[in-house]
Structures are given as structure tokens and as C-alpha cells.
Amino acid sequence: MNHNPVQGGRWVVTIGAIVIIASTLLQWWQLGGGQGELPAQSAVGISDGRGFLLFLAAVATLLLITLPYAAEAPIAIDRPISYVLLLGVAFVAYCLRIVEMLQDGLLLYAGQTPPIQPLRGPGFWLAAIGLLTFARGVFELWEARRRF
Numbered sequence: 001m002n003h004n005p006v007q008g009g010r011w012v013v014t015i016g017a018i019v020i021i022a023s024t025l026l027q028w029w030q031l032g033g034g035q036g037e038l039p040a041q042s043a044v045g046i047s048d049g050r051g052f053l054l055f056l057a058a059v060a061t062l063l064l065i066t067l068p069y070a071a072e073a074p075i076a077i078d079r080p081i082s083y084v085l086l087l088g089v090a091f092v093a094y095c096l097r098i099v100e101m102l103q104d105g106l107l108l109y110a111g112q113t114p115p116i117q118p119l120r121g122p123g124f125w126l127a128a129i130g131l132l133t134f135a136r137g138v139f140e141l142w143e144a145r146r147r148f
Contacts, residue, residue, distance in 0.1 A: 009140030010065050013083060016134030017065075020058040020090065023130055024051050026123030028097075029106040045123045050097040054127065057090035061134070080142040087131075087138050094131060097124075 024045035033040025045051035064082055067075045101107040101124070 009137050009142075009144055012137030012140055013061060013134055014065055014137070016130050016132075016137055017058040017061040019130030019133060020127055021055060021062075023123040023126035024055040024058075026126060028121045028124040028127075029101060030120040031106065042120075045097075045127060048097060048100070050093045050100065053093040054090050054097070057086050057093065058130070058134075061086045061090075080138065080145045083138045083141055087134055090134065091131060094127060 026044060027042050028045045028048075028051065030040055030042035032038035033042075046055050061083065064078065064086065068078050098107065107121075107124075
């Protein structure tokens with residue numbers, strides 16, 4: 001059985017991008033809603049400009065992955081550096097979202113034990129897993145292209 005390392009990296013990147021897209025459609029934070037608290041307020045990841053940028057980077061990645069299958073000739077943009085750039089955009093958007101959530105008190109919940117409650121923002125944590133998966137796939141693509 002012939003294993004193509006570039007193809008394996010593309011699969012890992014695809015899984016990471018799909019996880020990121022799914023994460024932007026889930027709740028990223030919630031305030032209140034508990035016993036003796038105000039009514040719950042929450043938002044999904046895509047509701048914020050940085051979350052939307054994260055979503056767009058993941059969608060652009062999926063489009064980039066499908067290009068070689070849609071064309072009969074090699075595509076110039078289908079290079080590891082393109083995936084690195086898209087990962088960079090996604091990573092920066094996620095980091096900017098972290099900064100904003102920390103400033104607004106949406107990530108660390110003061111007065112609660114523990115101060116970080118992952119179930120109040122599953123999309124936020126799922127996006128981190130998606131970014132790590134995406135990064136692993138980009139690494140595999142980079143290494144596979146370097147060997148050839």
C-alpha cells in the first residue's frame with residue numbers, strides 16, 4: 001500500500017478546519033444562568049469579528065484543500081506556505097479573541113470556583129483543539145514537501 005505523506009497532512013488539516021468551523025457555531029462564553037444569578041447571557045464564536053475571521057480562515061483552508069482535486073493541473077497556490085498563512089490568520093484571530101474575552105471577564109469567571117469553566121464555552125475550547133490539529137497537519141504538509 002502506497003502512503004502519500006502530503007495526502008495524510010491534508011487529511012489532518014481538513015479535520016482541524018472542520019473542528020474550527022464547528023467550534024465557531026457553538027457557545028464560546030456564558031455569564032449568569034446559575035442558581036441565584038442573573039439570566040444567562042452567551043454568544044457563539046462566529047458572533048464576533050475575530051470569531052468570524054477564524055471561521056473564514058477555516059473555510060478558505062477547505063477550499064484550498066479541494067483545489068487540487070478540481071483542477072487537472074497543479075495549482076500554484078497549493079503550497080505549504082499557503083497553509084501556514086491560513087493557520088497564522090486563524091491563530092491570530094483566536095489569540096485576539098482570548099485577549100478580548102479576558103478583558104471583558106468572559107473567560108475567567110470571578111467569584112466562581114474554578115474560575116475557568118469549560119462547559120460555559122465549549123466552542124472556545126474546541127477551537128483550541130481544532131487549531132492544534134490544523135497546526136499538526138500543516139507541519140506534516142511542510143515536512144512531506146521538504147522531503148520531496
